[in-house]
Amino acid sequence: MTRDTPSEITVEDLMIPSDTPGIDLHIRNKRPAGMREFSPERSIVLMHGATYSSGTLFDVPVGGYSFMDWLARRGYDVHAVDIRGTGGSTRPPEMDRPPEENPPLGRTETGVRDFTTAVDFVLRRRGLARTNIVAMSWGGSVAGAYTSRNNAKVAKLALVAPQWLNPGKARIDPGGTLGAYRRIQVLQGKARWLEGAPEGKRDGLIPEGWFDTWATAALATDSEGRVQSPPTMRASTGPILDTREYWSIGRPFYDPGAIAVPVLLVHAEWDLDVPLAVAQDYFTHLTGAPYRRWVEIGEGTHMVLMEKNRLQAFRAVGDFLDETYAPEG
Numbered sequence: 001m002t003r004d005t006p007s008e009i010t011v012e013d014l015m016i017p018s019d020t021p022g023i024d025l026h027i028r029n030k031r032p033a034g035m036r037e038f039s040p041e042r043s044i045v046l047m048h049g050a051t052y053s054s055g056t057l058f059d060v061p062v063g064g065y066s067f068m069d070w071l072a073r074r075g076y077d078v079h080a081v082d083i084r085g086t087g088g089s090t091r092p093p094e095m096d097r098p099p100e101e102n103p104p105l106g107r108t109e110t111g112v113r114d115f116t117t118a119v120d121f122v123l124r125r126r127g128l129a130r131t132n133i134v135a136m137s138w139g140g141s142v143a144g145a146y147t148s149r150n151n152a153k154v155a156k157l158a159l160v161a162p163q164w165l166n167p168g169k170a171r172i173d174p175g176g177t178l179g180a181y182r183r184i185q186v187l188q189g190k191a192r193w194l195e196g197a198p199e200g201k202r203d204g205l206i207p208e209g210w211f212d213t214w215a216t217a218a219l220a221t222d223s224e225g226r227v228q229s230p231p232t233m234r235a236s237t238g239p240i241l242d243t244r245e246y247w248s249i250g251r252p253f254y255d256p257g258a259i260a261v262p263v264l265l266v267h268a269e270w271d272l273d274v275p276l277a278v279a280q281d282y283f284t285h286l287t288g289a290p291y292r293r294w295v296e297i298g299e300g301t302h303m304v305l306m307e308k309n310r311l312q313a314f315r316a317v318g319d320f321l322d323e324t325y326a327p328e329g
Contacts, residue, residue: 008033009072016121018084018114025114026088027121028055028080030072038077040130040155044321045119046080049137050172050239051184053087054080056218057136057305062210067305070314076321079122083114083142085181085236087221092180095234096224099179106236108246108253111142112149119146119153129153132321136160137273137302138239141253148258156325158264158317161274161302163243164282165250170243171273178241183225183232186215196270196301205299205307214306256285263289264320266313268300293320 012029046068048054058080059066071078082089085106094102122131132155135143140162147154169175174182190211194202218233219225225232246253263286267279279294286292295316300309 009069010035013088015088016117018090018117020084023084023090023092025084025090025118026082027118028059028068028088029078030059030068030080031077032072032075035077038126038128040128040132041321041324042076043122043126043128043131043155044071044076044078045115045122045131045133046078047115047133047135047139047143048080048082048086049139051235052218053082053221055082055087056214056221060214060217060306062213062306063207067310067314071318074318074322077126079118081115081118083111085234089114091234094180095236097180099181099237100177102180104178104237104241105180106238108138108141108145108239108242110238111138112145115142115146116150119150123153130155132156132158134158134160134317135162136305138163141239141242144256144259145254147261148254148256151258151260154261156262156264156321157259158266158320160266160305160313160317161268161271161279162265162282163247163274164256164278164285165247165252166275166278167250168248170240170248173240173243173248178237181234181236182240184218184235185230186218186233187230189215193301193303196272197299198270201299205301207308210306256282257287259286260288261290262320262325263292264317265292265294266297266304266316267294268297268302268304268309268313270300271302271304273302290325 010033014027015024018025046054046058048057059068068078085091133143140159147157219231222233297312304313
């Protein structure tokens with residue numbers, strides 16, 4: 001489906017086959033209306049985190065526009081990917097059964113496979129050899145692993161609060177035996193979202209109405225869960241199992257040193273999921289990048305892209321991608 005918005009952005013919602021029969025992947029594309037020429041430098045593929053879809057993280061129009069809108073208005077051809085079981089992509093049949101009947105779904109390696117399928121589709125669609133990648137949180141694990149294996153297909157890599165080694169039980173981990181998926185009571189999530197901010201700074205960190213708009217968008221991705229009382233959204237637990245088996249015990253899922261493209265790391269000071277020391281340690285491991293940059297956002301949490309200071313993060317990403325970079329050879 002293709003449509004133009006009043007802000008002169010063309011929007012397409014696409015479904016493409018994954019590498020598994022019966023599983024299709026949702027990709028949303030936003031670009032300047034009338035854009036006819038495409039280049040690696042003006043192309044972006046977005047990858048979401050462990051819980052919420054790309055649409056929920058990157059395309060909720062709070063304050064009049066979303067991150068995808070902002071990037072498209074800056075002249076980028078932006079594709080946002082949902083891995084299987086997330087957002088508009090097909091939910092595996094196991095998600096229609098009680099969670100305890102199956103093991104965790106959506107492991108990181110599955111995410112890498114789906115992301116690979118999506119990037120290859122975008123490159124074929126636009127006739128490109130490379131694209132920029134922007135990813136958040138667990139999506140940083142997917143995008144980081146992908147880039148470390150496919151440097152030739154990546155122009156630049158921008159990561160917002162990427163997952164990295166963090167000993168001990170992760171905040172996302174509920175403990176106990178994990179089923180195939182978990183149910184998120186989205187409307188009750190505001191307190192957890194703001195937990196890392198000082199009490200006196202929590203009011204106003206999320207501008208009035210933004211949380212409700214975001215929560216409504218998140219619940220809209222799961223027609224089965226939103227009719228429950230209270231409404232819920234299903235999310236795969238594979239990323240949590242991988243956190244237990246890799247990041248929480250000091251075992252990297254991939255080697256950041258194998259990333260050989262320019263890298264931007266964006267981090268916010270009140271992020272409890274990726275604390276400052278964790279982000280710093282990750283940054284020091286990007287030894288193969290031709291250049292790397294860290295931008296720290298004051299007064300922000302793990303969800304800084306949906307908070308009052310989001311434009312600082314947007315501009316950090318936009319400025320990084322705008323810079324001319326010509327790889328040797």
